[in-house]
Amino acid sequence: MEMLGIFSNIESAAGAVDGLIRAGFTEAQIDSLTSVPYPDGVLVRSERRSWFRWLALGGGLCGAAAGFGLAAGTAWLYPVQTGDKPIIALYPTAIICFEVAMLCAIIGAMAGMFLEMGLPALKKRPYDPAIAEGCIGICLSIHPGGEAVECDPGVRPEECIGGISSISAAEQRERAEEIMRAAGVLRIIGEEQP
Amino acid sequence: MSEFQESHNSNVSHNSHSTPPAKNAAHINDDLLSSLRPPTLRWYLLAFFLGAVVAWGLAAFTYQMMNGMYVTGKNRPVMWGFYITGFVFWVGLSHSGTMVSSILRLSQANWRRPILRAAEAMTVFCITVAGMFPLIHLGRNWTFFYMIPYPNQRGLWPNFRSALLWDMTAITAYIIGSSLFLYLGLLPDLAVARDRTSGWRHTMYGILAMGWRGTSHEWSVYHKASTLMAAMIIPVAVSVHSIVAWDFAVTVVPGWHSTIFPPYFVIGAILSGVAAVITLMITIRKAFHLEEYLTPLHFDNMGKLLLVISLLWSYAYFVEVQTIWYAHEPIEWEVFGFMSGKYTPQLLVMLLGNSLLPITCMCIKRLRRSIGVMLVVSLLVNVGMFIERFLIIVPSLSHKNMPFAWGSYSPSWVEISINIAALAGFALLFTLFAKFFPIMAISDVRELEARKAEVLLGRARVPSIAGEE
């Protein structure tokens, strides 16, 4: 269950985040929605290591292999003598390898980026067009009860649950709304109303 | 909604106590997305005019296809002419996006922000236009697919030892790479456009924005991806124009066979690209009334860039010519003599436009900040660059090794029409793009505004920008 509070400026949003953390939510449960990037830690801290670059590297390697196959492989399969050039010529092969490798690395980087972002989003998640106008959205995912799990390095971020999880989801939500209102929220959007 | 924006307006200028106050988000959005407003009659007229020129070019191309290559000015020995000149020229122009966007992104130059979208879009459209020239120039255009590598019933793959295949691979890579780079930059702006529109535009932007919400995680990945893409697109751009240079440098044609060609071509490409970005900046500034965002500061910085690149170009040109002059190898010298003799006015315009004028004007701050001067200089640079490409290609072919087979070349109306149509086609693509997509990088501009603050240093208030690292 997710709820989204819309704040008019960064100070009030940061105040709300502080309040939520003090109330027992973890940083991993809170996400900020902004139309402008803020440096990490201005609102929330996301210390996840990104892995999409490996996809770029993988793409590059596949591309290099594909380029080699194109330039050297096809020449070897269909050898036609031209000039005094060898059938598998070093420089042309290197050039084609480079180009195809870069192309695939770029495609890999883009694909990896979208995969890691989880885009395109399959289900609708709370959002407000006002965010585009400079408002800050603070998105809180509420875990419906259960035991608190510390956000240790071995724990996946979405699995760690703050101490507040001992109380029911509805109560959690009420408390979060209170905190957000105190921080000067403009409005709160639940999951029901996208 | 509007009521909400009002309340927001009063809150946003919290940390700027000085003049001018930081522009608030909604205001910037309004300004920068003004280009997306429903088109005016003038826009339709412009689009129609450009479309008509493109249609004329298509008619000329059809005429050429129906009749044969004799409708061009080409002959033996000058088998390449205006089409290849156009090709090299447009590939050169496409280096703007990489130069202005990637290099400045990597060097974290904040003034790049309002320029980068136009530069990136220009890259995509220029390379698209460039990619058409080699196909137009084929003797049998309808068999162009012989050059595409795929398993085929002809039992023959294309010859990757040919520089033309390197060209094709590199240009394919660059078209796809630069389109993705443009799309990457557009992503957050598409989300903004999505949130501000309704109807079919909302649907279109919604699909293209892929559900972007701007979470901290999305932004952090996005930044890493932008840096990585910028770093990867630069070597591709350098390789693209190096390969275009190799089309000439790997031959045995006097005046073409020169080791300096790849770096020289890359420098020339960046020179024309930077100049074209300046021209485009002036156009956009005027057309969309973005005087507040494209300030003399931006022109000043672009002018400095132009100065550096122009100096580099002059250096490269001097190096090339003086080597040939000193060695005095008879055939090469003949080519140069023919070039400077037959094409003296063009040569002078080229030297003026690419070297003399930018170097002298761009040294003076007042001229760099003058929009009129920048327009003239940037246009002349590109006129000079077109001539430069022409003077590389045609004189060498005219006076090759066998004196008996010397010739000359003058473009026919078909070639001129197609070159003009290419320019119009580029302008049309850009006009359409500017109407359908945010032409200014909203998020980038607003990021700067959000991070801007004035700090007290001694007795003065100095602007400061909160950084990432």
Next chain:
Amino acid sequence: MEKMTSPYKWGMVIDLDRCTGCGACVVACQAENNVGLCDKKEISEGRNMHWLRIERYWVGEYPDVRVRFLPVMCQHCHDAPCEPVCPVYASYHNPDGLNGQVYNRCVGTRYCGNNCPYAVRVFNFYQHEWPKPLDNQLSPDITVRSRGVMEKCSFCIQRIRRAKEEAKGEGRQVRDGEVQPACAQTCPAEAMVFGNLADPRSRVARLSRSPRRFQLLEHLGTHPSVFYLKGGGREHV
């Protein structure tokens, strides 16, 4: 340098001291190879289709002027600059050392034409037609090239093919002098000698070792198969 995969390496020797510049070779070539007929306009535009041209140079000052002729056709280079630049292998090297041109592969980039230092490649700018009854003289052994295609001297490859096939049928190699391209066959001064350079005893191989021999644009390192002879005591200038 070149890999020998065939017992033949076709070559030609042209004795410039014998050449009278009569142009019979040009006509013979035109007739043999279905070379397009060009009108005045085409030729004045520099779009003539001659696979073989006679270059004429004036030497000396008036009144002591001499004329020198230089028949130039495809030099069938072993390191041919035209071959590797073709993106579709239309220009390739055949095992006999010939510089082949496959017309139906050609897409018409004209890159080969630019990179040929001898400027002997001709491009079909026009769609050529043979008005009746000239169409009756078209050779059935070779294709008629359409517009947009590059073509050039093939050393009359159709004759070479036929000779090789006949020789193969008889279980022998092609004999010296058995095959001649149209130009060499027609030359009244016998300035052109064609044959197998790989056979050191062939007439062409012996002549190619003459001290009078030279090659066109030798410094480019293209290793042409055509040798020229000049200067044998009759050189005045």
